[in-house]
Amino acid sequence: MNKQRPIMRAIMLTALMMIPVLLIAAPSPTGKPGSIERGRYVVKIAGCNDCHTPAYAMRDGRVPEHDWLTGDGTGWNGPWGTTYASNLRLKLAALSEAQWLHLARTVQYRPPMPWFNLRAMSDGDLRAVYRYVRHLGPAGVPAPAYVPPGGAVATAVVRFPEPPPAQ
8 A cells, every 4th residue: 555655646746737737728718819709708798788789788698699789779868969889790791800900999989889998909809809790690780870969869768967077
């Protein structure tokens, strides 16, 4: 039994030393930068579905993936007028990957779209979002057009209060 102890100890030590190697080599559940899996992950954690997928937030995220990112007819109303979450599946179907990267780096949409979050994303994450949305394919209809302040709105709206005065 004493002769087996060093062998068992060596086996256990080898097994323990392999854990970090296996963890590093294991595929990430979030996918490689630029991958469709990574795009799905970024879309979920960045909150894209919250506005760009009808009823996503109201259903606690339980919307079939084939319905994701088709835009929404509920308006976001505030001092800027009324904006609508665009149909990203139609929008990105009309853009090349290079055009998408340029748009994401330069656009400044009206509220509540957090365009500054697009600018903060890495090129790899932006490419992943593009590839994921293109993977879903075009679906749905375009969102309603922007309505300037005081214009007639024919849809339901979420009303934002006036922002506090700048200091």
